Amino acid sequence: MQHNKNTSKSAPADNHILTGIITVIKSGAGFFMHEELENDIYIDSRNIHTALNGDTVEVQQLPRDRRSRGPEGKVIAVVSRARTTFVGDLKQKDGAWFLTPDEKRIHTEFALSDVPDTAQSGYKALIQLEKWDSPKELPQGTVIEVIGKSGEHETEMRAILLARGFESGFPSEVEAEAKKLQSDRNVTDEEMKTRKDFRDVSTFTIDPHDAKDFDDALSIKKLDNGNYEIGIHIADVTHYVRPGTLLDEEARKRGTSVYLVDRTVPMLPEVISNDLCSLNPHEDKRAFAAIFELDENAKVINYSFAKTLINSNERFTYQTAQDVLDGAHHEFASELQTLWNLSSELRKARVEAGAIEFESDEIQFELDETGKPIKVSIKERLNTMKLIEEFMLLANRYVASHLAEKAKGKNPASTMGIYRIHDSPNPDKLAELSVFLRALGHDHLDKEAHQIEARDLAQLMRDIKGTPEEAVVQMATLRSMAKAIYSDKNIGHFSLGFSHYTHFTSPIRRYPDAIVHRLLAAHIDNSPISAEEIARYRALAIASSRREVEAVSAERESVKLKQMEYMNDRIGKTFNGKVTGVTKGGMFISEETSRAEGMVRVNAIPGDWFELNEKQYSLVGRRTGKKYRIGDAVKMRLKNVNLDAKELDWEVIE
Numbered sequence: 001m002q003h004n005k006n007t008s009k010s011a012p013a014d015n016h017i018l019t020g021i022i023t024v025i026k027s028g029a030g031f032f033m034h035e036e037l038e039n040d041i042y043i044d045s046r047n048i049h050t051a052l053n054g055d056t057v058e059v060q061q062l063p064r065d066r067r068s069r070g071p072e073g074k075v076i077a078v079v080s081r082a083r084t085t086f087v088g089d090l091k092q093k094d095g096a097w098f099l100t101p102d103e104k105r106i107h108t109e110f111a112l113s114d115v116p117d118t119a120q121s122g123y124k125a126l127i128q129l130e131k132w133d134s135p136k137e138l139p140q141g142t143v144i145e146v147i148g149k150s151g152e153h154e155t156e157m158r159a160i161l162l163a164r165g166f167e168s169g170f171p172s173e174v175e176a177e178a179k180k181l182q183s184d185r186n187v188t189d190e191e192m193k194t195r196k197d198f199r200d201v202s203t204f205t206i207d208p209h210d211a212k213d214f215d216d217a218l219s220i221k222k223l224d225n226g227n228y229e230i231g232i233h234i235a236d237v238t239h240y241v242r243p244g245t246l247l248d249e250e251a252r253k254r255g256t257s258v259y260l261v262d263r264t265v266p267m268l269p270e271v272i273s274n275d276l277c278s279l280n281p282h283e284d285k286r287a288f289a290a291i292f293e294l295d296e297n298a299k300v301i302n303y304s305f306a307k308t309l310i311n312s313n314e315r316f317t318y319q320t321a322q323d324v325l326d327g328a329h330h331e332f333a334s335e336l337q338t339l340w341n342l343s344s345e346l347r348k349a350r351v352e353a354g355a356i357e358f359e360s361d362e363i364q365f366e367l368d369e370t371g372k373p374i375k376v377s378i379k380e381r382l383n384t385m386k387l388i389e390e391f392m393l394l395a396n397r398y399v400a401s402h403l404a405e406k407a408k409g410k411n412p413a414s415t416m417g418i419y420r421i422h423d424s425p426n427p428d429k430l431a432e433l434s435v436f437l438r439a440l441g442h443d444h445l446d447k448e449a450h451q452i453e454a455r456d457l458a459q460l461m462r463d464i465k466g467t468p469e470e471a472v473v474q475m476a477t478l479r480s481m482a483k484a485i486y487s488d489k490n491i492g493h494f495s496l497g498f499s500h501y502t503h504f505t506s507p508i509r510r511y512p513d514a515i516v517h518r519l520l521a522a523h524i525d526n527s528p529i530s531a532e533e534i535a536r537y538r539a540l541a542i543a544s545s546r547r548e549v550e551a552v553s554a555e556r557e558s559v560k561l562k563q564m565e566y567m568n569d570r571i572g573k574t575f576n577g578k579v580t581g582v583t584k585g586g587m588f589i590s591e592e593t594s595r596a597e598g599m600v601r602v603n604a605i606p607g608d609w610f611e612l613n614e615k616q617y618s619l620v621g622r623r624t625g626k627k628y629r630i631g632d633a634v635k636m637r638l639k640n641v642n643l644d645a646k647e648l649d650w651e652v653i654e
Contacts, residue, residue: 017058019079024053028107032059032073039070045107047074050132050139053105054082084129086110086141087163089150091121099127099141102163104645110141118146124155126162151643153371157260160557164550166258170269174250178269181240181276187284187309195286195307198231202335204314205279206321206388213266213273214280215508217287217312218391220335227295228338232395233287233310235277237507238517241268243533252540255547257509260558261365261373266509273508281315288517290395290504298345303398305520321384340383343390350393354455355497357462358474363595365562373566376594392505393496396420399520400500404490406523416534418515418541420501422493423482425452433480439617440469440630454497469631471590472580483549486512486541512544560646563596567648568641574653579632582619584612589634589650598648600636605652 018037024030028045030053041059051057058077088101088110097112097119110127119125124147132139147162148155161168170178187195203219219231241247251267258265266273279285287310293302314332316324324330325340351357359381366375403417427449434445434452437460444460445452457477464473481495486503493501504520507513515537522529581588586601602610608621610628618629628634635654641647 022057024105041071041073049075051075056080087159090123111138114142124159164554174246177246178271195309198308199311206316209317213278213508217279230292231289233289236286236288255511255544256551258551281312298342318382318384322382343387346390353497356458356495373562399504400502419490420503421487421491422484424494425481429480485545488538564646598650600650
């Protein structure tokens with residue numbers, strides 16, 4: 001939605017006006033970044049005009065105030081809105097309707113018109129921003145949908161999705177188009193001329209126990225020379241989802257599947273994701289494969305890419321495959337053991353080359369029939385998960401290298417690639433991380449920031465494994481690093497230590513993988529790709545990165561909601577936790593099982609008055625000298641849960 005530029009005051013003619021994106025924080029103030037600026041411009045809430053978080057705005061820099069720490073500015077125009085739909089709570093006052101947004105960085109209510117009869121105070125709704133010309137007035141909106149009563153499970157889950165632009169269901173015309181493809185199951189003799197037949201090769205899938213879409217399978221065959229042929233077969237989604245179709249347009253808009261605590265919102269309709277494309281056992285399935293000849297040390301001798309036809313012999317879960325590795329009898333025990341041995345060698349080589357291994361805990365909930373969390377646990381990370389991960393990394397790496405190599409040619413089809421890139425960290429952030437680590441007693445980054453390499457961070461991750469501060473150090477390290485994104489410009493992947501990397505292995509749930517399938521197929525067939533297609537793919541790389549951020553945000557929000565609901569029934573009970581952060585006002589503590597994080601205010605810490613020691617990242621008792629440092633174990637009592645704000649208050653008891 002494009003808006004006219006609304007100027008609060010005319011900017012002086014000699015003032016330089018900058019255009020860019022504004023970030024609004026919880027206090028209502030904003031920060032404006034621009035490539036021409038050395039430092040971010042701070043924008044006080046009084047000068048934010050009608051800008052909302054993420055909007056593209058015009059900013060005028062203000063004269064430097066002696067009391068200010070850095071440059072300040074004011075928004076003089078909103079060029080375009082990052083979002084025009086919002087989710088929040090409805091309320092009625094004096095006959096008028098308003099919506100209070102769920103997003104805490106939006107510091108205004110919306111005045112609503114055209115409110116349907118189903119609206120009630122205390123219900124959630126999705127609204128459309130129609131107009132906001134002046135900060136002296138409320139933004140005007142109309143109701144798109146009344147979602148349901150606030151606090152109810154289905155309402156909250158749907159609100160999380162809608163707030164980020166994801167729909168649970170598919171338009172009827174998209175579903176109809178998908179169903180028409182069901183007749184295209186059998187591969188003709190003519191099509192087999194373009195595919196390699198792997199139906200007689202031992203092949204199986206290994207996925208979570210509750211997975212319904214199987215988008216990757218492994219085949220294994222012992223060669224006469226003693227080496228192994230490993231096929232990494234990926235669902236041939238682009239055989240069905242063609243450019244210009246409603247299916248493709250819907251997948252492009254979604255960008256990714258979304259995984260909430262209680263559901264999966266697929267990128268493609270179930271007839272595609274769970275049936276036609278899913279590599280279900282004992283069914284002939286079309287795939288796109290990266291095929292490797294590996295020696296017993298997992299060294300790549302040869303590789304190729306091909307459209308294949310497979311028939312999976314077995315659907316393993318991670319646990320059933322792990323049982324086989326642990327000694328359970330199975331006809332594919334030997335094949336699984338060989339794949340595990342090869343994947344271990346691949347991982348070893350990757351680590352030795354400097355790859356950083358982050359292993360964060362994944363929280364899983366058991367919900368009752370109403371969606372209420374009744375049990376929470378940390379998901380166990382099995383060797384079979386690592387096995388699959390290594391072969392997916394191998395395929396993604398070699399596909400990226402192939403795309404880059406082809407890009408050197410003169411064929412128009414070979415001038416394009418989509419990569420998964422991860423830039424090296426900002427030296428300033430690495431310097432801050434180094435200071436933080438030294439305060440915790442770690443000198444791994446005791447060198448100039450620009451000299452810090454991935455292998456230094458990799459060694460840090462190995463050395464802090466099993467220590468009390470492991471999770472905190474890992475999180476601090478992640479925050480110091482750039483975000484991985486999609487791009488047509490390859491700069492390598494810093495944390496993986498790869499010079500070339502892409503996403504090829506999950507086209508059922510990630511749209512960039514489907515783009516890579518199309519590009520790779522064009523390279524293999526020497527098919528031309530028009531300049532218009534190349535431009536569109538470049539734009540889609542940017543859009544897909546944004547959709548990924550929204551999906552991850554939704555997933556985290558659903559986890560946090562269930563953490564709060566789980567703890568809400570346990571007010572007054574005692575728990576064990578670890579200190580994850582300290583401020584002047586208190587410290588943050590994460591509970592050891594649910595990982596629910598809350599704050600202990602300084603006046604709730606018994607025995608002394610505690611003050612912040614910034615250099616040591618600790619709270620220190622003024623009289624006793626007792627310290628609470630990041631990573632310290634703490635016993636605490638749950639004092640309060642604010643479900644609306646999704647915040648916890650603890651009090652220390654030991």
